């Protein structure tokens with residue numbers, strides 16, 4: 001390093017040295033080695049004053065991944081498998097109840113993995129699993145195994161959170177991919193994959209994107225279902241279950257470049273888009289080479305509930321309810337219950353707008369009517385219906401059987417919308433969710449999650465490797481891309497689409 005006043009790089013390096021002491025080590029014949037296997041009886045306690053956001057307890061043999069405690073946001077604690085060079089959590093346990101990291105949570109392995117908080121109880125576990133050891137494979141798959149290769153009763157690859165990685169099979173029977181904010185999901189059906197919005201705790205999940213495998217035959221009852229797998233050659237392959245017969249592929253931008261040696265992931269981001277990313281040796285950030293949905297206004301909720309997305313060079317958000325007033329989104333709180341069961345008295349007001357449509361109307365049920373009034377009537381009569389958009393040209397009436405999210409502006413006076421709005425006194429009953437944003441800021445914030453802390457753990461690993469190799473990599477090369485300043489964007493994720 002150059003002489004002169006301290007620069008952030010040095011500070012990062014010093015912090016990293018400090019955190020490096022947190023790398024779990026075991027005594028081996030030729031000195032200390034990072035832990036690569038957990039056995040029955042293992043316990044580790046998260047300490048509230050641990051220096052980093054990520055506290056690894058287990059490493060993969062290739063040193064690229066680690067499993068451990070991850071602090072999320074200002075208070076919650078989770079377990080995660082982290083890609084160390086980028087600090088990105090590829091898998092998270094996401095307990096139903098959130099652990100508060102100021103309390104001493106314990107991770108233990110006693111034939112199953114369990115996260116416990118004293119006085120609160122078990123927050124998460126690998127249910128009904130009996131295993132002998134835990135390892136983190138080179139693929140990032142966290143596995144519970146039986147001795148003598150007698151099987152793998154549990155693996156993180158079969159219990160994904162929001163991300164799929166290379167070689168991970170995603171099938172119709174896999175649990176869905178759920179975005180971090182828990183508002184969107186990716187699911188497979190027999191011949192297609194689809195993105196859904198999740199409402200009322202998952203009881204209502206309208207589809208907003210669907211992709212059918214080209215060579216799958218929906219009418220063939222004996223044909224096995226389709227599953228998907230991310231391929232290192234730069235595509236998401238669709239195959240028939242029980243074999244590797246390919247029925248389609250989603251090619252990424254890098255497919256034609258024959259980019260080998262990149263690590264890839266596919267993540268359902270908090271804006272509801274499904275994106276593929278890759279990381280190559282020496283990368284400073286993940287590069288996206290595929291997204292399911294192209295335009296910001298085509299996303300399901302770019303402007304939040306009752307927002308109006310105006311497409312164009314720079315898409316803009318307005319409010320559906322009051323277009324004249326300069327109210328910036330979020331326009332309304334997210335609704336978490338329907339309009340049924342009010343027991344007398346109208347629970348809602350009505351707003352009508354013309355020149356509106358829905359980005360995902362093709363995925364919605366529709367009826368055909370001669371007039372907009374008839375379309376409205378069919379929604380007004382049903383308490384599960386929150387709105388309807390009518391196309392005076394075709395006569396199609398699309399019914400919104402879930403809380404109203406963002407609608408899209410279309411310069412066509414024949415396209416009219418009818419929307420119910422919960423009356424003010426009713427609104428306190430509704431949830432107060434945040435609207436998921438679509439700005440790059442969100443994506444960036446999630447990319448840098450825990451950067452600095454994990455960089456420390458990664459450097460710890462590298463340091464160990466270097467000691468073993470006796471000399472080798474220079475200091476500068478060890479400084480991983482987790483930038484110091486990135487912490488700021490992590491602490492105040494700006495979730496809004498405005499300006």
Ligand SMILES: *[C@@H]1O[C@H](CO)[C@@H](O)[C@H](O)[C@H]1NC(C)=O
Pocket residue numbers: 061062138
């Ligand atoms: C995992 O990676 C390490 C280091 O690259 C290698 O030595 C080891 O053989 C790999 N393990 C497997 C099962 O491929």
Ligand SMILES: *[C@@H]1O[C@H](CO)[C@@H](O)[C@H](O)[C@H]1NC(C)=O
Pocket residue numbers: 157167168169242243244
């Ligand atoms: C994914 O499926 C393929 C084909 O059935 C199989 O060969 C492979 O082992 C599976 N991968 C994992 C990680 O289970």
Ligand SMILES: *[C@@H]1O[C@H](CO)[C@@H](O)[C@H](O)[C@H]1NC(C)=O
Pocket residue numbers: 217220221222223224
């Ligand atoms: C239906 O699918 C099975 C399994 O892929 C295949 O063997 C069979 O030929 C298909 N039948 C028709 C009518 O295409």
Ligand SMILES: *[C@@H]1O[C@H](CO)[C@@H](O)[C@H](O)[C@H]1NC(C)=O
Pocket residue numbers: 258260
């Ligand atoms: C792509 O890379 C592989 C492995 O490096 C090589 O064998 C193959 O010929 C390459 N294909 C093209 C089209 O460049």
Ligand SMILES: *[C@@H]1O[C@H](CO)[C@@H](O)[C@H](O)[C@H]1NC(C)=O
Pocket residue numbers: 321322324325
């Ligand atoms: C729209 O905004 C104006 C001015 O802020 C306000 O007077 C009016 O009540 C609003 N209308 C609705 C339906 O919220």
